Amino acid sequence: MNTQLTELLRRLRNLIRIGVITQVDTTRGMCRVMTGNLETDWLHWLTSRAGSSRTWWAPSIDEQVLLLSLGGDLTTAFILPAIFSDEFPAPSASPEAVCIAFPDGAVMEYEPQTSTLTVTGIKTAMITASASVHVTAPEITCVAGNQITLDTPTVICTHHLTTGSLEVRKNGTMRGNIVHVGGEFSSNGVVVDSHRHHGVRSGDSTSGVPIS
DSSP states (O other): OHHHHHHHHHHHHHSEEEEEEEEEETTTTEEEEEETTEEOOOEEBOOSOBSSSBOOOOOOTTOEEEEEOGGGOGGGOEEEEEEOOSSSOOSOOOSSOEEEEOTTSOEEEEETTTTEEEEESOSOOOOOOSSOOOOOOSOOOOOOSSOOOOOSSOOOOOSOOOOSOOOOOSOOOOOSOOOOOSSOOEETTEETTTOEESSOOSTTOOOOOEEO
């Protein structure tokens, strides 16, 4: 009777335990956990989705987790991430924000109090779509330290375009009225709006070539 009671108490204590990750096998999606003086065998961790839609976020070494043991048997336990600890404290103190902090220093956060989505600390961002990408806002600012490349057969600007300078390297066509104000308008070394010609005569004579 005492043996049965001892076993029952042991299983009750093992139903829910706190531990820290000691090893991670990302190929199998399994971890080992140190709980008290005991290190578990390889166990699966729980994820938010594992069907036709799946999520992947492997626990990290020394991350604090819960062990949920079926019937109190640690060999059948599942790992439930995660619990903040002194080593890995909460990345935000906002009561409403969703914040993800990565080990390389990158942070993704949405703060409802200011309706602001921020992504910082990343090196590269890639979006690949098979049909289209739409970005809509009253004002959009793109800042590049070196250059912005538009690699496409056609670039369409439907309204006014303001540019600090412009260089056209291949063929092009201008349609409609063009107004030039200030500065010089030069074509092949000839200032169009102020150049002169040789051999100008009255009547139906043809003037000479422009004087550059």
